[in-house]
Amino acid sequence: MDDRKTAVGYVRQSMGRPDGSASSVRAQVAACRAEAIGRGFRYEGAYVDEATSAYRSGSARPGFERMLNDVRHGHVDVIVVNYLSRLSRQDVGTARSLAAELHGLGVTVVSVTEGVYGPADTEELVRRLEAAHQESVNRSRHVSDTKRILREAGSWVGGLPPFGYAVTEARRDGLTIRQLVVVPEEAEVIRDVVRRILTHKDEEVSAGRRHPGSLSGICAELNARRVPTKTARLAGKWRAAGSADAKGQRAPSLWEASTLKRILRDPRLVGHAVEPVYGPESAGGPGVRRSVVGYRxxxxxxTLMPVMSHEPVLGVAEWEELQTWLDTRGRGKSGPRAGSLLSGLGVLRCECGATMVSNGTIGATASYRCSRPKGATGGHDGGNSIKREHLDEYVVQRIFAEVSHADQGRRSSVELLAEAGARFGSAADLVSRAKAYEVGEWKSASLTEKRDFLSCFIDRIEVAKASSRGNKWEPYDAGRRTIVVWAAPRMRQ
Known part of the structure; x- marks a missing residue:
């Protein structure tokens, strides 16, 4: 009998890094494994959270939560981290709660760089975690102050410059000032797009014809002419959407209507200094960094006049006329994507690799369709869609069937149910929920409850293009076109 203590690693990285730095996920996993084995523990793999903050209180850390769940069920004796800051950078109250829980469960924390903290070392562990929190506070304050000083000096403090511009640097009063300068070839693309929109904006087009001034039509033409986006230009090459290079890196994106609209909405096109506009906090929960949805x-x-900071690409009059036209561009007839079952899971994909999104409202025409940009090459020809209610029903019934097969002892179904139960919290509770859903409670369950249930069983759903035009509306076609990738164990590395 192996009486060694069971150790797992916990690895977190706030931002992806393309280099091989010591803070990369791969380097952390290797360091944790070597430390655990070197100390004589039975190493069971690592829980990983990528592009995840341990400083913001509302930040989701699924790997961390799965690890805590296993700790609470007595499956872990030792947690190994590269630095203690990987566990937490939050305030002392949160740090104390975490340390007390881990040590109360008899778990030892081992840091590759900072030593061992067993159940008798709770106060020292709390002190170390509080130091990590204070470091984050100081760093955040320093970054904010630096950006404010540079912004007041007229410097560009953003990341990638907007389409139409590049960044140059100059020293001024001891500061490195970054300023936007026009990129002629990109600026001409913008001017040509605006000319087309303003020229054709009042034209009426007969049914079946693409409007010459529509955003989608312009994007299709830009892609057909192989006009590069900002990322494609910086990469120095053009590749078909969804393709990958020899290293498996995704190709630069193609033009999409949403991207083009965001560019045309940007006041920097007329030389204005801007400040970001953030999305609502409720979109990510309290404490989560909100995404930038635009600029003002x-x-x-x-003077109550806009502050000018760089050379404009467009004149003020044409830009304002453009904004008036964009204001009339509604969301169309499509219902909100968040209201559909499978597109809200984040696992629904087309056979070409693109995301399948909800299209249309509830009813006969509601579907999931491939979101691949118009003009993209490779993969299927034309679009790919499937009736929403048919795919929803097919996936749900497949899950009910797997639960039934597990009851009958089918090995693959039993293994699936074990993993799904671990995600749900209890296999027995999950089976009880599944059987209640199957006999009629599914229709009355909330959308959130349904998604939580499905996500326990499924890692990916892939939909192939229909073999003929009419098939996408046939119920039987969902089974012929759909591949369900069942939940696989997540914690083992």
Whole structure:
């Protein structure tokens, strides 16, 4: 009998790094494994959270939560991390709660670089975690102060410059000032797009014809002419959407209507200094970094005029006319994607690799369709869609069938149910829920409850293009076109 203590690694990285630095996921996994084995533990793999903060209180860390769940069920004796800051950078109250729980369960924390913290070392572990929190606070304050000083000096403090511009640097009063300068070839693309929109914006087009001034039509033409986006230009090459290079890296994106609209909405096109506009906090929960959804002009409080910071690409009059036209571009007839069952799971894919999104409202025409940009090459020809209610029903019935097969002792179904139960919290509770759903409670369950249930069983759903035009509306076609990738154990590396 192996009486060694069971050790797992926990690895976290706030941002992806293309280099091989010591903080990369791969390097952390290797260091944790070597430390555990070197100390004589039975190493069971690592839990990984990528592009995840341990500083923001609302930040989701699924790997961390799975690890805690296994700790609470008595499956872990030792947690190995590269640095203690990988566990937590939150305030002392949160750090104390975490340390007390781990040590109360008899778990020892081992840091590759900072030593061992057993159940008798709770206060020292709390002190170390509090130091990590204070480091994050200081760093955040320093970054904010630096950006404010540079912004007041007229410097560009963003990341990738907007389409139409590049960044140059100059020293001024001891500061490195970054300024936007026009990229002629990109600026001409913008001017040509705006000319087309304003020229054709009032034209009526007969049914079946693409409007010459529509955003989708313009994007299709840009892709057909192989006009590169900003990322494609910086990469120095053009590749078909969804393709990959020899290293498996995804190709630069193609033009999409949403991307083009965001570019045309940007006040920087008329030379204005801007400040970001953030999405609602509720979209990510309290404490989560909100995404930037746009930019607004910075106004001088004395003159009440926009602050000019760089050379414009468009004139003010044509830009304002453009904004008036964009204001009339509604969301169309499509219902909100968040209201559909499978597109909200984040696992629904087309056979070409693109995401399948919800299209249309509830009813006969509601479907999931491939979101691949128009003009993309490779993969299927034309679009790919499937009736929403048919695919939803097929996937749900497949799950009910797997639960039934597990009851009959089928090995693959038993293994699936074990993994799904671990995600749900209890296999017995999950089976009880599945059987209640199967006999009629599914229709009355909330959308969130349904998604939580499905996500326990499924890692990926892939839909192939229909073999003929009419088949996408046939119920039987869902089974012929759909591949369900069942849940696989997540914790083992």
């Amino acid at each position: 002009s910075v106004v001088d409080p004395r």
